[in-house]
Amino acid sequence: MEDPDDLYMELIPGVKEPLQKNNTAAAAAKIEENIKQQNNIPLNIAITGESGAGKSTFVNAFRGLCDDEEGAAPTGVTETTSEATPYPHPKYPNVILWDLPGIGTTKFPAKKYLKLVGFEKFDFFIIISTTRFTENDVKLAQEIQKMKKKFYFVRSKVDNDIRAERRNRHFSEERTLTKIRDDCVQRLGGLGFESPQVFLVSSFELHLYDFNLLHQTLDKDLPKNKRDALLFVMPNINPEIIRKKKEAFKRRLYWLTTLSAAVAAVPLPGLSIAVDAAVLVCPTLICRLSSFHHWLQ
Ligand SMILES: Nc1nc2c(ncn2[C@@H]2O[C@H](COP(=O)(O)OP(=O)(O)O)[C@@H](O)[C@H]2O)c(=O)[nH]1
Ligand SMILES: [Mg+2]
Known part of the structure; x- marks a missing residue:
């Protein structure tokens, strides 16, 4: 044995x-x-997407902080981040979530935007969108790919969609999620991005929807020596x-x-x-x- x-x-x-x-x-x-x-293994995670997509809220939720807690990233419809802001995890400061400015707010083309935020230091990018992924999101993804880095599409605020759809008599959560997913994939396809994987997430309820699947995918894609760093900062969302x-x-x-x-x-x-x-x-x-x-x- x-x-x-x-x-x-x-x-x-x-x-x-x-x-x-x-x-x-x-x-x-x-x-x-x-x-x-x-x-001391560093893990730098870039959170990007348009203004209002839910980037800062996602950063806070990932770090286990409420939006109004000390050290939390400022959130809200009028809050915009003008430069990449690092938010180290409170218990594991070697893991840093970077709240990036919305690409649309900088008016830079994707390549310049990535240079500006210092793309080299990031282990991977999470591109967040709230309703529809935009041309900016796609250009950014394509540029990230050219830089030989990984990115993941996250569709945020899914709790809002579920709540709205619940009003229908024939509501089915599974059907609603499939509809949102298909819609994102189709939209990204129309913008020139074939068969992307899209993760549906609510930063208010990380234990629901695709956040766990996102972790499993990141875990699979990360080099072996970085997996524990990611695991330790994961909120305890399931057994x-x-x-x-x-x-x-x-x-x-x-x-x-x-x-x-x-x-x-x-x-x-x-x-x-x-x-x-x-x-x-x-x-x-x-x-x-x-x-x-x-x-x-
Ligand atoms: N219902 C719901 N609202 C969210 C979620 N994530 C963010 N929001 C709200 O969306 C607004 C913009 O979020 P914020 O994180 O500031 O967006 P950012 O500009 O991309 O950083 C805020 O009012 C948040 O409370 C979510 O998962 N669910
Ligand atoms: Mg923000």
Whole structure:
């Protein structure tokens, strides 16, 4: 039977060999380096779309903040963002949501707009539209594609559509969602974008509609080393997300305890200082781990 330790060893490159050779100091150094790296992996998410599409509200919802909370992005029909504004996640500041100016408000062509907002730093773009995707949205998507970056179309404020449609006697939520989705796809097709995937979202109710599917798609598309960063900032919208977080924390706890055991086994003063430092630099992790302790029983 496969040793469960082997599964974890695969996750930290270069640690298996020193552990097998009983070179505890080398293994501990590798683990420590990896823990530090894991905690500092940056993830920059660009939120763009026309003014009023719901960008700032989406940024706040993603960060688990109400629109009127301190540190929240200003929202409302008259609020416009004139430059890309970074909003680090309150608990994981290495994950930053960028509230971009509406492309229509800048009057720049897509290429210049992307230069202006510094497109290189973004891991991916979310293009939000409230009723109909515009020519600007499509030009932006095409330019993002040319820059070899990923983008995702999000149709916002779906709660409004559902509420309005509920008034019909033959209301069906599934039919309404299909109608909205088809309409977006058709519209984007008409603007020269064939068979796009569109995610239907309400920032007021992230646990409904396609937000979870959006996470699954991002998770699949992201490089392996960035997946945990995205997972940790995901709001706890369903049991599946909570289960995945628990698994990820367990993996980290496994490495922290392995590191601590390795250090205890090697009586080198320099190394134990290094481990203290490693634990100090990741107080968020320790705090997170203790709050999830009951899951790990
Ligand atoms: N019903 C509903 N309203 C929303 C949603 N997202 C944003 N809004 C509202 O739409 C308006 C514009 O949102 P905002 O986030 O400021 O748009 P931005 O200009 O793209 O940043 C605000 O009044 C928000 O409360 C949503 O998911 N559902
Ligand atoms: Mg805004």
